[in-house]
Amino acid sequence: MSNPLEDMSKPDVIFCIGTNMTECHPVAATGIKKALAKGAKLIVADPRHIPLAKLADVVLPLRVGSDVALLLGMAHVIAREGLVDEEFLAARTSGGDEFLAHVAKFTPEWAEGISGVPAADIEAAGLLFGRAERGAIYYTLGITEHICGVDNVQSLCNLALMTGNIGREGTGINPMRGQNNIQGAGDCGALPNNYVGFQPVTDPANQAKFAEAYGHEVDLELGMTKVTALEQCGDQIRAMLIDGENTLVTDPDQGHCEHALKSLDHLVVIDIFLTDTAALADVVFPATAYGETDGVCTNTERRVQRLRAAVPPPGEARPDWWIISQMAKRCGFSGFEFESAKDVFNEICSLSPTYAGLNWDRIADGAYIWPVPYDGHPGTPILHQDEFINGRGLFKLIEYRDPAEVVCDEFPVWLTTGRRLQSYHSRTQTGRSSGIDYLLWEESLEVHPDDVADWGLTDGGWCRMTSARGSISIKVKATRQSPRGTVFASFSFSDVPVNVLTGSGYDPITQTAELKVCTVRIEPASVPEPAIST
Amino acid sequence: MSERHIEIDGQSVPYEEGETLLEAAGRTDAEIPTLCYDPRLEPFGGCRLCVVEIEGSHNPVASCARKCEDGMVVRTATDALEQHRKTLVEMVCSENRQVDVDPLSGFASQELAVLADRYDARTQRFVGRRSGQSRVDDDDNPFILRDYDQCISCYRCVRVCAEQEGDYAISVKGRGFDTQITVEFDGKLNESACTFCGQCVATCPTGALADRKALRHVDTPGPIEKTRTICPYCGVGCSVDLLTKGDSLVGVQPAMDGPANKGALCIKGQYAYDFVQHGDRLTTPLLRGDDGELHPASWDEALDVAAAGFLKARDEHGRHSIYAIASGRAPHEAAYTTQRFIRAGFWTNHVDNCSRA
Numbered sequence: 001m002s003n004p005l006e007d008m009s010k011p012d013v014i015f016c017i018g019t020n021m022t023e024c025h026p027v028a029a030t031g032i033k034k035a036l037a038k039g040a041k042l043i044v045a046d047p048r049h050i051p052l053a054k055l056a057d058v059v060l061p062l063r064v065g066s067d068v069a070l071l072l073g074m075a076h077v078i079a080r081e082g083l084v085d086e087e088f089l090a091a092r093t094s095g096g097d098e099f100l101a102h103v104a105k106f107t108p109e110w111a112e113g114i115s116g117v118p119a120a121d122i123e124a125a126g127l128l129f130g131r132a133e134r135g136a137i138y139y140t141l142g143i144t145e146h147i148c149g150v151d152n153v154q155s156l157c158n159l160a161l162m163t164g165n166i167g168r169e170g171t172g173i174n175p176m177r178g179q180n181n182i183q184g185a186g187d188c189g190a191l192p193n194n195y196v197g198f199q200p201v202t203d204p205a206n207q208a209k210f211a212e213a214y215g216h217e218v219d220l221e222l223g224m225t226k227v228t229a230l231e232q233c234g235d236q237i238r239a240m241l242i243d244g245e246n247t248l249v250t251d252p253d254q255g256h257c258e259h260a261l262k263s264l265d266h267l268v269v270i271d272i273f274l275t276d277t278a279a280l281a282d283v284v285f286p287a288t289a290y291g292e293t294d295g296v297c298t299n300t301e302r303r304v305q306r307l308r309a310a311v312p313p314p315g316e317a318r319p320d321w322w323i324i325s326q327m328a329k330r331c332g333f334s335g336f337e338f339e340s341a342k343d344v345f346n347e348i349c350s351l352s353p354t355y356a357g358l359n360w361d362r363i364a365d366g367a368y369i370w371p372v373p374y375d376g377h378p379g380t381p382i383l384h385q386d387e388f389i390n391g392r393g394l395f396k397l398i399e400y401r402d403p404a405e406v407v408c409d410e411f412p413v414w415l416t417t418g419r420r421l422q423s424y425h426s427r428t429q430t431g432r433s434s435g436i437d438y439l440l441w442e443e444s445l446e447v448h449p450d451d452v453a454d455w456g457l458t459d460g461g462w463c464r465m466t467s468a469r470g471s472i473s474i475k476v477k478a479t480r481q482s483p484r485g486t487v488f489a490s491f492s493f494s495d496v497p498v499n500v501l502t503g504s505g506y507d508p509i510t511q512t513a514e515l516k517v518c519t520v521r522i523e524p525a526s527v528p529e530p531a532i533s534t
Numbered sequence: 535m536s537e538r539h540i541e542i543d544g545q546s547v548p549y550e551e552g553e554t555l556l557e558a559a560g561r562t563d564a565e566i567p568t569l570c571y572d573p574r575l576e577p578f579g580g581c582r583l584c585v586v587e588i589e590g591s592h593n594p595v596a597s598c599a600r601k602c603e604d605g606m607v608v609r610t611a612t613d614a615l616e617q618h619r620k621t622l623v624e625m626v627c628s629e630n631r632q633v634d635v636d637p638l639s640g641f642a643s644q645e646l647a648v649l650a651d652r653y654d655a656r657t658q659r660f661v662g663r664r665s666g667q668s669r670v671d672d673d674d675n676p677f678i679l680r681d682y683d684q685c686i687s688c689y690r691c692v693r694v695c696a697e698q699e700g701d702y703a704i705s706v707k708g709r710g711f712d713t714q715i716t717v718e719f720d721g722k723l724n725e726s727a728c729t730f731c732g733q734c735v736a737t738c739p740t741g742a743l744a745d746r747k748a749l750r751h752v753d754t755p756g757p758i759e760k761t762r763t764i765c766p767y768c769g770v771g772c773s774v775d776l777l778t779k780g781d782s783l784v785g786v787q788p789a790m791d792g793p794a795n796k797g798a799l800c801i802k803g804q805y806a807y808d809f810v811q812h813g814d815r816l817t818t819p820l821l822r823g824d825d826g827e828l829h830p831a832s833w834d835e836a837l838d839v840a841a842a843g844f845l846k847a848r849d850e851h852g853r854h855s856i857y858a859i860a861s862g863r864a865p866h867e868a869a870y871t872t873q874r875f876i877r878a879g880f881w882t883n884h885v886d887n888c889s890r891a
Binding site for chain 1: 846
């Protein structure tokens with residue numbers, strides 16, 4: 001996020017797109033509700049009529065995967081109505097003139113033709129956001145899990161830049177991170193393109209720095225992304241370490257993923273339960289869990305916070321860092337003589353420019369939001385205040401592209417996936433917490449009531465859902481939360497493995513899977529049948 | 535502009551425009567009692583315990599609602615105020631089946647008992663009608679105990695649900711002794727707009743709304759310890775206090791001073807914690823045997839096999855044949871050592887995390 005969570009109650013116009021925030025980030029959503037109580041206006045763009053849409057002033061129910069068209073239409077309105085922040089454009093950005101010329105042809109009527117959102121509503125949203133004193137944008141995986149995820153994000157950046165809604169309190173481009181430490185995993189260099197602290201591996205100066213730190217010359221070229229590595233399993237990739245991820249259930253195209261992991265010569269998994277992924281491993285190590293582990297995590301606003309152990313781990317479970325360090329030592333690698341989480345964290349701080357002013361003791365109260373570039377620096381809650389990292393904010397000329405799959409005679413229905421309030425990911429944790437089953441005990445496919453009737457389905461009955469990659473059985477739930485022609489399910493229940501169906505394509509730059517769009521065929525069924533990967 | 539001050543119990547106290555007397559008094563030694571007050575919520579002024587005397591003002595005023603004005607002279611603990619407070623606490627206690635409730639009931643659950651002690655108010659001087667009908671038996675939800683026999687109509691639950699959560703699930707029906715905290719159509723919580731975030735439980739000062747999950751551990755021996763950590767689910771990073779008795783994790787309470795959440799939690803952070811001590815946890819390393827099954831193994835054995843497998847792949851297929859996926863759920867130290875294993879061990883950049891899925 002460019003701005004801190006406490007800013008969420010400060011905008012006068014809030015634009016939420018591709019984020020089911022009340023279910024997926026409920027505590028963050030309380031900030032938005034507070035802003036609304038103070039009179040802020042809310043624009044919600046989502047294919048589904050999510051709970052947040054019920055609070056919105058303008059609802060933009062776009063067809064899945066048509067975000068770029070919708071955002072071009074909004075930018076067109078802002079430019080046409082003279083709502084561009086000319087001063088900000090001149091002082092802080094590059095490419096503004098080309099961008100304003102670019103959007104001239106993308107009228108709201110054009111955007112309606114692609115997104116299905118009435119032109120008048122696109123007009124209203126553009127006017128509302130364009131006239132905001134403090135306009136803030138919030139998004140989640142509904143923006144990034146597309147073949148055009150990068151285009152979607154850059155379209156949002158264009159909107160923020162043209163209206164000067166960045167670098168100030170109550171504004172910004174704010175992706176909500178979905179996992180407690182997914183930000184931290186990146187901070188720590190668990191990326192194929194960056195060392196710890198987002199230092200590019202392709203920069204010779206960084207290579208020299210880490211060759212010295214790690215005692216050996218390191219590769220100058222990028223590593224593989226996880227998506228490529230899974231494709232290469234059994235070919236180039238022969239041995240894999242997976243720490244705390246149920247890859248098999250949460251990744252797209254489950255059949256492909258299972259085949260990939262089984263093709264490895266050697267698979268080591270570290271986890272707290274014997275997940276479906278761990279069950280495929282040659283070696284499984286038991287890790288300590290929440291409440292058993294001292295350590296550090298970074299939240300979505302870049303706040304660096306301490307985790308503390310309250311109870312002893314079961315049996316012989318050990319912290320991940322200890323397990324990996326022991327394995328490294330047995331491989332004969334040096335520099336893994338860590339004796340505590342504190343030792344590891346302080347090494348991170350010594351090598352990361354964004355953490356240079358931090359250490360284990362300093363973060364005890366969670367008072368710092370990175371970057372904290374030196375001792376005594378107060379942290380940086382609002383990014384891009386005076387200048388952008390690369391100097392000026394660059395407009396990008398984005399064009400709309402269709403999703404990897406488009407509805408057709410064989411697969412006439414759009415499927416989109418996500419989470420639900422009461423469960424988390426593959427339910428390895430929420431599914432083992434008592435009481436959660438009282439509220440959510442099974443997965444169901446959300447279908448518009450008119451589609452239920454048209455397709456010969458029964459509310460509460462079974463159906464068979466088939467994509468180009470596989471077929472699953474799932475119960476039908478009639479609800480107006482789904483629009484006509486689009487259905488929704490979560491991927492939380494392993495007996496309803498929705499990710500058997502997904503995986504139609506990947507963003508060419510980030511290789512993020514298009515989990516939010518997949519086309520399917522839905523047929524009534526009397527009884528459930530096992531899932532099949534084709 | 536010169537700094538503005540009020541005088542509280544003879545002490546000059548600077549204040550900021552818009553601050554209440556109670557907030558300003560929080561920076562002095564004054565100990566003004568409250569029951570309907572939650573610093574996160576708008577002033578309510580219902581319990582009248584926080585009343586103070588202002589020089590020149592005929593009647594005592596609620597310090598939680600009255601704003602500071604320059605030069606105000608305030609007394610917080612005169613004999614008359616303290617007698618008034620004792621009577622009020624006695625009357626409030628007379629409303630309830632019991633004053634003392636288990637501290638596992640909720641974050642604020644001890645507030646009434648603390649005041650009863652402070653004012654020596656367990657006198658049972660007042661008897662008669664009581665308000666609030668318990669829903670303990672008919673609402674069988676596993677999270678929130680609705681023991682309205684214990685309700686004192688402070689409306690903190692109603693207000694936290696509206697102001698803090700924005701859910702407006704909790705409401706009030708009736709007045710006077712007929713006052714009943716309820717939800718739409720007087721139904722069960724799971725049929726209402728309730729999301730089971732537990733905020734009403736956390737703010738309840740009497741245990742009328744209580745943490746049914748934590749209360750399963752009333753008989754677990756030992757004192758309750760609190761450990762501050764961060765919720766393990768989404769990226770908001772809510773601070774929580776884990777409640778333990780000995781080696782048992784018995785509950786979670788929101789951290790009111792958590793920098794990211796300021797006391798707020800959702801159902802997952804509040805109630806989905808007991809996976810930690812679930813019987814399915816892995817307790818030893820596992821090795822795949824010749825029979826193709828996973829079997830328990832010693833750390834020594836398992837670490838040797840794990841390391842040997844990576845070295846074999848490297849020697850036979852080159853160092854670019856090794857790959858690691860770090861967790862977005864485990865701490866920094868896990869992600870850092872994972873990438874260090876790849877970069878310092880195999881000198882490649884073949885490492886990623888799960889942010890692409």
